[in-house]
Amino acid sequence: MSDPYTDLYGRRVHAVERTATVGQEPIRLTGVLLPPAEPYGARRLHVDQAAVIEVETVDWILTDERTAAGRKADRRVQECPAGRPVYRYGDLPAHQLATDTMLRRMRRRRRDGQAPIASYMLNKGYAPLYAVADAEELPPLSPVRQEAWDRARTCALCGATRSAGAPYGLGHDQQRYCEPCQEPAAERFFRAQHAERREAAAAWAREVLADPGAPLLVVARPWYPSLHLMYANLAGEVLFDHRLQPSWNDREPDSVQPPAPGTPCYVDAVDVAPQLRDVLTARRLIVWDYELDHLEHFLSDAVAGTVTLPIRDGDRFARHWSGWLGERDLSGPTAYRHNVRFRRPRWPDTPAETIATMCEGLRQMSQSSASGESGEGA
Numbered sequence: 001m002s003d004p005y006t007d008l009y010g011r012r013v014h015a016v017e018r019t020a021t022v023g024q025e026p027i028r029l030t031g032v033l034l035p036p037a038e039p040y041g042a043r044r045l046h047v048d049q050a051a052v053i054e055v056e057t058v059d060w061i062l063t064d065e066r067t068a069a070g071r072k073a074d075r076r077v078q079e080c081p082a083g084r085p086v087y088r089y090g091d092l093p094a095h096q097l098a099t100d101t102m103l104r105r106m107r108r109r110r111r112d113g114q115a116p117i118a119s120y121m122l123n124k125g126y127a128p129l130y131a132v133a134d135a136e137e138l139p140p141l142s143p144v145r146q147e148a149w150d151r152a153r154t155c156a157l158c159g160a161t162r163s164a165g166a167p168y169g170l171g172h173d174q175q176r177y178c179e180p181c182q183e184p185a186a187e188r189f190f191r192a193q194h195a196e197r198r199e200a201a202a203a204w205a206r207e208v209l210a211d212p213g214a215p216l217l218v219v220a221r222p223w224y225p226s227l228h229l230m231y232a233n234l235a236g237e238v239l240f241d242h243r244l245q246p247s248w249n250d251r252e253p254d255s256v257q258p259p260a261p262g263t264p265c266y267v268d269a270v271d272v273a274p275q276l277r278d279v280l281t282a283r284r285l286i287v288w289d290y291e292l293d294h295l296e297h298f299l300s301d302a303v304a305g306t307v308t309l310p311i312r313d314g315d316r317f318a319r320h321w322s323g324w325l326g327e328r329d330l331s332g333p334t335a336y337r338h339n340v341r342f343r344r345p346r347w348p349d350t351p352a353e354t355i356a357t358m359c360e361g362l363r364q365m366s367q368s369s370a371s372g373e374s375g376e377g378a
């Protein structure tokens with residue numbers, strides 16, 4: 001009951017042998033202190049990179065590996081609510097202490113009644129840590145399960161294997177890769193995606209260009225409080241290019257700031273909205289991405305009713321264009337490990353450039369793989 005070392009169970013300790021002979025160099029060991037295996041047994045030390053030995057008080061002096069000052073200086077939590085010492089990802093002596101999951105990865109499980117002697121800090125709460133030395137070996141796996149075990153620990157790219165421990169990480173294609181192969185595997189996955197999306201983009205562009213309904217290329221840029229609306233036919237011929245003035249804004253905009261030569265002039269939204277609604281709702285619209293939400297609000301305001309433009313999700317140019325260009329987005333705030341994100345194409349500076357980019361992009365994509373094309377012309 002009055003074991004002076006109870007507080008050290010589960011902790012990393014230094015053990016110094018008490019020597020009988022003066023002047024003789026004592027044996028010094030470091031490891032994790034384990035409680036006795038059975039009642040009234042000796043407490044034990046799982047020595048680093050070595051076996052478990054019994055450390056009787058008469059033979060050994062045990063001290064915490066961390067000095068009192070060191071423990072005081074460390075402001076992190078050092079004991080879990082149950083009073084056990086706390087380990088973290090960086091300082092866990094994984095050969096001596098393990099959670100249930102870690103034990104299973106070593107093909108072990110804790111014995112009946114084996115109590116935890118430390119805690120592992122998780123994002124939320126703690127997982128109990130058990131002495132690895134006291135856990136029992138699991139029976140060998142069946143051949144089928146052994147195969148699955150090995151497969152999860154075999155790299156699908158270089159064939160590296162590990163016999164124990166966590167399975168290799170999943171790649172984007174749901175195959176498992178060793179850490180050095182994760183990036184090459186991600187790159188390979190991205191290239192395959194790119195090939196697919198390039199095909200899809202080409203098919204879309206051809207379909208749009210062949211549409212007998214003559215779709216319109218539409219750009220709307222909010223220019224508070226006005227909205228710059230430009231639309232063009234597929235040949236890039238601009239059919240409408242004005243800044244729409246909201247009905248509630250009764251200032252004379254051009255008198256406030258006269259437009260520079262070449263910039264579109266203002267029109268009152270209420271005057272043109274019915275006509276715009278009729279044109280835009282009757283045609284298929286090719287848009288850059290999401291910017292036409294503003295236009296819908298604007299027109300709805302001007303005609304005092306709901307205007308819903310017939311924008312198909314598949315007719316957002318930028319998505320096909322990014323898939324066709326196939327640049328991996330490895331920079332900026334979207335970068336993360338082994339990502340396979342497609343870089344979004346830069347939004348051109350002006351509506352006129354946007355129309356021109358969409359026009360040219362459609363042309364390039366439709367001509368991208370000439371192989372399927374040749375048969376059709378004949």
Ligand SMILES: [Zn+2]
Nearest residue numbers: 155158178181
């Ligand atoms: Zn590998």
